[in-house]
Amino acid sequence: MKKVLEARMVRKIFVEGAQRVEVLRGVSLDVSAGEIVSLEGPSGSGKTTLLSIMGCILTPSAGEIQIGGRQISGDEKALREARRTSIGFVFQQFNLFPALTARENIIYALSIKGRKGVAALLEADRVIDAVGLADRRDFLPRDLSGGQKQRVAIARALAGSPEVILADEPTANLDSTVGVQILDLFRNLAKSENKGLIIVTHDPKVRRVADRVVGIADGLLLQEAHAA
Amino acid sequence: MVSLARKNLFHDRIRFGITLAGVAFAVTLILLQVGLFLGMLDKATVSIRKSNVDIWIVGKNTPNIDFGKPFPDTAFLRARGLPGVERADNAILQFINIQLPTGATENAQVYGLADPVFWGLPWKVEIGRAHELSRGYNLIMDRSAVRRFGAFEVGEYREVGGRRFRIIGRSAEAESFTTTPVVFMDFDNAQSLVEQLRGQTTYVLVKVVPGSDPEQVAARLRPMFPHNDVHTRDEWATRSRGYWIKSTGIGMSMGVTVFLGVLVGVVIVGQTLYTSAIENIRQFGTVKAIGGSNWDIYSILGEQALIAAVLGFLLGAGASYAVRPAMATLHLTVLLSPEFSGVVFVGTVTMCLAAALFSFRRVALIDPALVFRG
Numbered sequence: 001m002k003k004v005l006e007a008r009m010v011r012k013i014f015v016e017g018a019q020r021v022e023v024l025r026g027v028s029l030d031v032s033a034g035e036i037v038s039l040e041g042p043s044g045s046g047k048t049t050l051l052s053i054m055g056c057i058l059t060p061s062a063g064e065i066q067i068g069g070r071q072i073s074g075d076e077k078a079l080r081e082a083r084r085t086s087i088g089f090v091f092q093q094f095n096l097f098p099a100l101t102a103r104e105n106i107i108y109a110l111s112i113k114g115r116k117g118v119a120a121l122l123e124a125d126r127v128i129d130a131v132g133l134a135d136r137r138d139f140l141p142r143d144l145s146g147g148q149k150q151r152v153a154i155a156r157a158l159a160g161s162p163e164v165i166l167a168d169e170p171t172a173n174l175d176s177t178v179g180v181q182i183l184d185l186f187r188n189l190a191k192s193e194n195k196g197l198i199i200v201t202h203d204p205k206v207r208r209v210a211d212r213v214v215g216i217a218d219g220l221l222l223q224e225a226h227a228a
Numbered sequence: 229m230v231s232l233a234r235k236n237l238f239h240d241r242i243r244f245g246i247t248l249a250g251v252a253f254a255v256t257l258i259l260l261q262v263g264l265f266l267g268m269l270d271k272a273t274v275s276i277r278k279s280n281v282d283i284w285i286v287g288k289n290t291p292n293i294d295f296g297k298p299f300p301d302t303a304f305l306r307a308r309g310l311p312g313v314e315r316a317d318n319a320i321l322q323f324i325n326i327q328l329p330t331g332a333t334e335n336a337q338v339y340g341l342a343d344p345v346f347w348g349l350p351w352k353v354e355i356g357r358a359h360e361l362s363r364g365y366n367l368i369m370d371r372s373a374v375r376r377f378g379a380f381e382v383g384e385y386r387e388v389g390g391r392r393f394r395i396i397g398r399s400a401e402a403e404s405f406t407t408t409p410v411v412f413m414d415f416d417n418a419q420s421l422v423e424q425l426r427g428q429t430t431y432v433l434v435k436v437v438p439g440s441d442p443e444q445v446a447a448r449l450r451p452m453f454p455h456n457d458v459h460t461r462d463e464w465a466t467r468s469r470g471y472w473i474k475s476t477g478i479g480m481s482m483g484v485t486v487f488l489g490v491l492v493g494v495v496i497v498g499q500t501l502y503t504s505a506i507e508n509i510r511q512f513g514t515v516k517a518i519g520g521s522n523w524d525i526y527s528i529l530g531e532q533a534l535i536a537a538v539l540g541f542l543l544g545a546g547a548s549y550a551v552r553p554a555m556a557t558l559h560l561t562v563l564l565s566p567e568f569s570g571v572v573f574v575g576t577v578t579m580c581l582a583a584a585l586f587s588f589r590r591v592a593l594i595d596p597a598l599v600f601r602g
Binding site for chain 2: 089095
């Protein structure tokens with residue numbers, strides 16, 4: 001399988017005054033197209049920092065990141081370009097734009113990615129259909145349930161066909177039943193659209209859909225296991 | 229194309245209403261205050277602009293038309309002899325007491341003219357005939373005098389400078405910057421009312437022959453009147469207007485008002501946009517996380533500022549134009565020209581964009597990683 005994301009010996013040190021905190025201490029992680037990786041670890045283990053680095057939001061202090069075989073340099077323009085073209089995000093808090101309808105949320109995200117007009121409209125409808133929200137496309141986020149909001153967020157992450165989708169605690173704000181539905185949707189879409197998917201989570205249900213479970217503690221990957 | 233700026237703005241209607249109210253208030257304040265000031269300045273020079281006078285010969289260093297300085301009344305003869313001058317006459321403009329029927333005494337601004345019809349002073353006569361001013365102790369009173377002098381009728385008498393005058397007509401539009409009511413009478417009558425004006429005049433009015441250039445004629449008159457100033461119509465109007473703006477503090481006062489209006493606008497728009505930016509910081513973080521740049525966020529704030537400017541200006545300008553008739557009933561002239569409104573519009577847009585700059589610095593510092601915080 002083609003590797004869509006490769007993190008090589010990634011280190012991250014935060015300096016606050018005289019204090020140096022090494023949050024990641026040489027982490028390597030690959031994700032292939034169509035693969036789902038569950039990244040698990042306690043609070044403060046470094047999983048969100050790793051997610052931010054793999055999502056090109058933070059730059060590593062050392063090590064390298066490759067997305068789709070392209071090495072990502074550390075300058076802000078290159079990072080932004082990678083976020084625009086190669087990465088989709090799904091957040092714990094959904095982070096939808098409250099004044100925009102479901103469809104407009106996706107069209108706006110596509111406009112940031114440089115896709116406008118009819119092409120953006122068609123792509124928005126495609127991903128909304130893919131997450132099963134065709135009948136809610138003109139609803140504002142306030143009129144959607146938690147599960148529906150997360151579906152819109154997933155559709156937004158899918159829009160523009162990024163190679164990798166990074167999800168941060170996507171089921172944390174959902175009840176158990178809806179959480180399972182969302183995870184099933186994730187699995188189906190990752191497989192059908194051939195996306196590399198990393199889910200940072202505390203939720204054990206994620207293991208049910210993951211191809212691989214990776215643990216992290218104190219800035220180091222602990223073990224890898226192939227999920228059932 | 230989805231406009232996040234516009235959608236966000238209209239999504240929070242209360243905040244948007246406050247923003248619009250702030251901009252509209254600033255625009256109204258500036259338009260009305262400056263409009264009133266322009267209206268007053270218009271009155272300060274109305275007789276210069278409306279009369280048939282091409283050149284004004286005035287006492288040395290006379291600051292404006294209201295404060296004429298006496299000089300010998302034979303001076304006009306020198307002007308008459310100059311080629312290019314069609315006619316030159318004396319004129320007096322003097323504040324003189326007028327006795328009202330109530331027994332009260334008020335000040336009147338008296339125009340004394342040798343040939344009021346030729347000089348177009350008064351230029352708009354509603355009742356009566358100006359050429360009859362010289363036939364005895366007659367006067368024409370402007371309709372605006374009603375405010376200070378009370379109602380008057382043609383045929384009534386008023387005591388001016390201790391002498392009984394008959395009101396033979398009523399003029400219109402002849403108002404002064406000082407709001408002192410304007411009265412027109414014959415030059416000799418005006419001259420005889422004030423002891424200091426015996427053998428004196430305060431102005432020589434000059435009409436150039438058709439086809440002559442008033443500027444050139446004025447240039448030739450200046451050496452002939454070394455103890456006077458010679459102004460063309462435009463120069464005299466500018467000087468009179470400039471006196472009120474520069475020498476009285478009124479211009480400064482207007483400047484302060486405009487500054488306060490702009491300050492109110494900047495503070496309200498800046499504060500609401502900044503608060504909005506802070507409250508929407510997670511949204512802006514999301515924009516950055518999905519690949520948006522600072523410029524994408526600046527354009528959101530800029531578009532919001534622009535919308536607030538345009539709609540706020542329309543509201544403020546609409547209100548200003550709407551209250552003009554009500555102000556007119558209070559005898560307050562609000563002079564609003566399309567040019568002035570255009571300047572205020574450009575100023576409003578600039579003001580709102582400047583206010584948005586406060587938020588630019590804040591959003592530039594947004595860390596997209598905040599989207600991962602719960």
